[in-house]
Amino acid sequence: xxxxxxxxxxxxxxxxxxxxxxxxxxxxxxxxxxxxxxxxxxxxxxxxxxxxxxxxxxxxxxxxxxxxxxxxxxxxxxxxxx
Amino acid sequence: xxxxxxxxxxxxxxxxxxxxxxxxxxxxxxxxxxxxxxxxxxxxxxxxxxxxxxxxxxxxxxxxxxxxxxxxxxxxxxxxxxxxxxxxxxxxxxxxxxxxxxxxxxxxxxxxxxxxxxxxxxxxxxxxxxxxxxxxxxxxxxxxxxxxxxxxxxxxxxxxxxxxxxxxxxxxxxxxxxxxxxxxxxxxxxxxxxxxxxxxxxxxxxxxxxxxxxxxxxxxxxxxxxxxxxxxxxxxxxxxxxxxxxxxxxxxxxxxxxxxxxxxxxxxxxxxxxxxxxxxxxxxxxxxxxxxxxxxxxxxxxxxxxxxxxxxxxxxxxxxxxxxxxxxxxxxxxxxxxxxxxxxxxxxxxxxxxxxxxxxxxxxxxxxxxxxxxxxxxxxxxxxxxxxxxxxxxxxxxxxxxxxxxxxxxxxxxxxxxxxxxxxxxxxxxxxxxxxxxxxxxxxxxxxxxxxxxxxxxxxxxxxxxxxxxxxxxx
Numbered sequence: 001x002x003x004x005x006x007x008x009x010x011x012x013x014x015x016x017x018x019x020x021x022x023x024x025x026x027x028x029x030x031x032x033x034x035x036x037x038x039x040x041x042x043x044x045x046x047x048x049x050x051x052x053x054x055x056x057x058x059x060x061x062x063x064x065x066x067x068x069x070x071x072x073x074x075x076x077x078x079x080x081x082x
Numbered sequence: 083x084x085x086x087x088x089x090x091x092x093x094x095x096x097x098x099x100x101x102x103x104x105x106x107x108x109x110x111x112x113x114x115x116x117x118x119x120x121x122x123x124x125x126x127x128x129x130x131x132x133x134x135x136x137x138x139x140x141x142x143x144x145x146x147x148x149x150x151x152x153x154x155x156x157x158x159x160x161x162x163x164x165x166x167x168x169x170x171x172x173x174x175x176x177x178x179x180x181x182x183x184x185x186x187x188x189x190x191x192x193x194x195x196x197x198x199x200x201x202x203x204x205x206x207x208x209x210x211x212x213x214x215x216x217x218x219x220x221x222x223x224x225x226x227x228x229x230x231x232x233x234x235x236x237x238x239x240x241x242x243x244x245x246x247x248x249x250x251x252x253x254x255x256x257x258x259x260x261x262x263x264x265x266x267x268x269x270x271x272x273x274x275x276x277x278x279x280x281x282x283x284x285x286x287x288x289x290x291x292x293x294x295x296x297x298x299x300x301x302x303x304x305x306x307x308x309x310x311x312x313x314x315x316x317x318x319x320x321x322x323x324x325x326x327x328x329x330x331x332x333x334x335x336x337x338x339x340x341x342x343x344x345x346x347x348x349x350x351x352x353x354x355x356x357x358x359x360x361x362x363x364x365x366x367x368x369x370x371x372x373x374x375x376x377x378x379x380x381x382x383x384x385x386x387x388x389x390x391x392x393x394x395x396x397x398x399x400x401x402x403x404x405x406x407x408x409x410x411x412x413x414x415x416x417x418x419x420x421x422x423x424x425x426x427x428x429x430x431x432x433x434x435x436x437x438x439x440x441x442x443x444x445x446x447x448x449x450x451x452x453x454x455x456x457x458x459x460x461x462x463x464x465x466x467x468x469x470x471x472x473x474x475x476x477x478x479x480x481x482x483x484x485x486x487x488x489x490x491x492x493x494x495x496x497x498x499x500x501x502x503x504x505x506x507x508x509x510x511x512x513x514x515x516x517x518x519x520x521x522x523x524x525x526x527x528x529x530x531x532x533x534x535x536x537x538x539x540x541x542x543x544x545x546x547x548x549x550x551x552x553x554x555x556x557x
Contacts, residue, residue: 010109011108011109011110011111011421013108013109013110014108014109044109044190045109064422070107070109070421072088072108072423074216
């Protein structure tokens, strides 16, 4: 099993309610290689737990594909530093 | 150490605000740094205050010259300090509504006061503090050029900063007389404004008025200025200035003779330069051109991948113009490129522009000289506005519209108008050009009779027939 996991911090735009949080979370978790996503409405951000091969563009594209939201990568942290 | 901002914007004008709003909508945490007054040039010392006072000056002029037989000229009393007071209030109200309140309504925007300069590729130093960010936008705008004229450094002089409501350079007393150095759009707007409010005004211009625009515009404006009593010294070199707070003397060389001009105040309006001198841009590898403008690609990215630049600081690159709405559009594009990976390129093919003289000027697209320089096969038609019914009906026959069309597909390439309502009319031309309209598109569109917009329909018909023989409604 691949032990290599990263946390990817995202900024997320366009969310106005808890329903938005659900939509963005589902979109991120549908990206292959993503283990889970924690999306926060108040701070307009998300933390994605994923394998390191997951590209920023794939996460952004998944969120854009919802048609309402935007996501961009802030930084990646190795899971050991969490 | 607090988290880095996603975007740090240097400047707080229209470009900066558009970028901040756009980036915030996309989820970014944004900081904006301003060293002068929030809002930048347009609201504080540019478009907004000048348009306020120019309209007041027009009321004074129209009262004294009502154009209609049967209306007796009247002399409006100009209380200049009170006029300035209401202008200041307009500026402060507008700034509060369109800038402060907007900023307050954005939860993830911080406004920082002070002078910032890059101290590393990912941080700026702000009055001793270090502020880190992942991405930057240079939107610090421009300021008046100080012309290199012997003696100017020891003589008090005004710039367009005289319009400011809250800074030291503001003007509160009407000069009895004024010498304006420069013949560009700021020079002509302010010269006519002061003249109409009661100053005796002399313009000293190195070439003619409005160099770079369609030449007939400056020529027509020169006639208007002469009729209003504004002296225009064209093709005139300024050799030196002397004087003090009581008055100035300017030594000039006209094409025919040397002269010494005297006036109470001096206004330098010889152009603008970018505010890029002391931002530390060279230290992080952001390239500036010889005039100090930030070099950007068509996506508004500088030579440093996480630093963008937009607004006045990019000057005329990629067909840009130093104008408030141009910067605002660019600010939005930067936000989308920085946080959405949009890779949007600027599109500057159609930028309408107005000069708020009276009569006003509206232009969009190419001039005849630009068309020739590009070797486009094109033809032009110039129509005096006296053939526009409304112009005759309201006794505003002065001016013209000049349209330039491709001879390949008859697309309109440029429209240049001076006359009643030109600053409004030009938007029809701009929208039409945006949709690549041809001569026939202007002719076929039914225009409201009698409006000044009919100038475009008639101006287009001038490519086909003798417009002096049109019937009512320009058919």
